[in-house]
Amino acid sequence: xxxxxxPGRRAARRGRLGTESVPAAEPPDxxxxxxxxxxxxxxxxxxxxxxxxxxxxxxxxxxAETAAGNPGFIARPIAWDATLVQQHAVALNAVFATxxxxxxxxxxxxPLTRLAxxxxxxxxxxxxxxxxxxxxxxNGTANPVSGAxxxxxxxxxxxxxxxxxxxxxxxxxxxxxxxxxxxxQGLWLVxxxxxxxxxxxxxxxxxxxxxxxxxxxxxxxxxxLAGIENGAASAVGSHGLAASIVLAVACVLIAAGVFLPRPxxxxxxxxxxxxxxxxxxAGQAFGMILAGGATDPNxxxxxxxxxxxxxxxxxxxxxxxxxxxxxxxxxx
Amino acid sequence: MTPPTWILDVLAGVMLTVAGVSAxxxxxxxxxxxxxAVTDTDIGHLLMAIAMAGTLAAGLRTLPSAAWVVIFxxxxxxFGYRVARDASxxxxxxxxxxxxxxxxxxxxxxxxxFLALPPLAAASAGMARMGAASQALRYPSLALVFALxxxxxxxxxxxxxxxxxxxxxxxxxxxxxxxxxxxxxAFMLLVMI
Numbered sequence: 001x002x003x004x005x006x007p008g009r010r011a012a013r014r015g016r017l018g019t020e021s022v023p024a025a026e027p028p029d030x031x032x033x034x035x036x037x038x039x040x041x042x043x044x045x046x047x048x049x050x051x052x053x054x055x056x057x058x059x060x061x062x063x064a065e066t067a068a069g070n071p072g073f074i075a076r077p078i079a080w081d082a083t084l085v086q087q088h089a090v091a092l093n094a095v096f097a098t099x100x101x102x103x104x105x106x107x108x109x110x111p112l113t114r115l116a117x118x119x120x121x122x123x124x125x126x127x128x129x130x131x132x133x134x135x136x137x138x139n140g141t142a143n144p145v146s147g148a149x150x151x152x153x154x155x156x157x158x159x160x161x162x163x164x165x166x167x168x169x170x171x172x173x174x175x176x177x178x179x180x181x182x183x184x185q186g187l188w189l190v191x192x193x194x195x196x197x198x199x200x201x202x203x204x205x206x207x208x209x210x211x212x213x214x215x216x217x218x219x220x221x222x223x224x225l226a227g228i229e230n231g232a233a234s235a236v237g238s239h240g241l242a243a244s245i246v247l248a249v250a251c252v253l254i255a256a257g258v259f260l261p262r263p264x265x266x267x268x269x270x271x272x273x274x275x276x277x278x279x280x281x282a283g284q285a286f287g288m289i290l291a292g293g294a295t296d297p298n299x300x301x302x303x304x305x306x307x308x309x310x311x312x313x314x315x316x317x318x319x320x321x322x323x324x325x326x327x328x329x330x331x332x
Numbered sequence: 333m334t335p336p337t338w339i340l341d342v343l344a345g346v347m348l349t350v351a352g353v354s355a356x357x358x359x360x361x362x363x364x365x366x367x368x369a370v371t372d373t374d375i376g377h378l379l380m381a382i383a384m385a386g387t388l389a390a391g392l393r394t395l396p397s398a399a400w401v402v403i404f405x406x407x408x409x410x411f412g413y414r415v416a417r418d419a420s421x422x423x424x425x426x427x428x429x430x431x432x433x434x435x436x437x438x439x440x441x442x443x444x445x446f447l448a449l450p451p452l453a454a455a456s457a458g459m460a461r462m463g464a465a466s467q468a469l470r471y472p473s474l475a476l477v478f479a480l481x482x483x484x485x486x487x488x489x490x491x492x493x494x495x496x497x498x499x500x501x502x503x504x505x506x507x508x509x510x511x512x513x514x515x516x517x518a519f520m521l522l523v524m525i
Contacts, residue, residue: 289522
């Protein structure tokens with residue numbers, strides 16, 4: 001039962017204290033590593049759903065608020081769902097949290113990965129509609145700084161991009177393995193161009209819009225995080241329009257990056273990682289987890305995972321005499 | 333506010349099950365016999381599971397927080413020593429395949445939790461009373477860091493468990509217990525933020 005024993009006469013006389021032996025760890029490939037990242041974030045999401053406030057009527061009220069401004073055919077099901085959740089808050093939230101927990105664990109457990117990813121897509125689409133009001137996309141309130149187009153739709157996107165299938169022989173990046181190069185590029189383009197578009201919406205480019213958003217994130221946070229939020233708010237000041245334009249330009253550059261040669265594509269992915277980090281820390285205050293009552297860690301870590309799925313693959317030189325392409329297809 | 337009591341009780345039940353399994357494994361190892369070996373992971377599981385069950389269930393009284401801090405402080409030092417020894421003998425990368433690393437995190441998280449508990453919960457009143465008094469953990473940033481590490485550790489363990497790594501039945505039990513404890517501990521930390 002033990003492979004290592006503590007040396008010493010007393011230990012030898014009675015029982016020895018050791019650690020169970022285990023075989024060496026198997027390092028996961030890039031896609032599996034990203035799947036595990038998605039599983040970890042899903043798990044965190046699920047545990048946040050077990051917070052006390054989610055078992056109260058407040059959760060239903062949060063859902064109801066997402067209906068405002070949406071077209072009737074979108075808003076009515078949200079209102080119905082919100083009413084239902086308010087009436088049965090404890091039972092329904094326990095079910096919701098447990099489903100999310102099982103999704104996270106399922107993605108991590110290899111025999112269940114496909115099933116969990118497929119269920120994650122269906123679950124995410126339902127929650128995006130009934131729980132997030134389509135992330136404010138249709139009512140003009142979507143803001144990439146605060147988490148547009150909604151964290152939950154990014155779970156669905158990641159589940160698709162990380163689906164365990166291989167449609168391309170020499171994929172230029174991990175995301176292309178499951179859906180093909182063109183589709184993966186198209187999804188990346190839509191994501192980042194939509195973020196650029198949302199950044200320039202009238203409500204987001206108003207002079208004080210970003211300042212007020214950042215300053216509002218400081219409430220209830222630990223001192224160091226409140227300091228970051230207030231500092232960022234002060235730095236932006238009344239230059240909301242300029243900040244929105246900078247963010248939009250960054251998103252457009254990132255969107256174009258996937259079509260560029262490998263060095264430029266890598267630079268775009270690095271820029272995407274930086275934008276994701278800045279959004280998560282300064283814009284989203286780590287999903288407001290430390291203030292209590294957060295339903296998810298928000299979009300920052302998910303955008304980072306998506307970016308890593310588009311990291312251009314390193315060229316692989318074949319051994320002399322071995323048939324096949326000597327270099328993988330570049331990102332361009 | 334606290335989560336519904338039945339959720340806390342269910343988790344306390346899971347922890348007591350883990351404690352029972354660990355106690356059974358320790359007894360099966362017959363440590364009183366000469367030359368037998370006792371796994372430190374089972375000792376760690378047993379103590380952590382009892383401590384967590386006591387914190388979760390309002391009706392379960394265990395040791396006072398100060399005693400748990402001392403116990404898990406010793407365990408943290410022990411697993412820290414084991415991790416340092418593994419790192420020096422096999423390299424830092426090999427730590428991902430060892431049991432000691434997650435146990436170091438678990439022990440550290442327990443020390444943090446019992447040190448950061450507000451006075452009412454620290455007086456063995458448990459999470460239920462703590463929530464009723466609207467109290468939260470001190471230094472919540474550390475709670476989030478530990479919760480993130482525990483979530484990462486859980487998915488890594490499950491991946492390795494479902495891969496080719498754990499063919500040994502005993503190792504699978506160890507990882508199963510550890511997964512249950514990681515999830516429960518992350519739950520407790522996030523709920524008490």
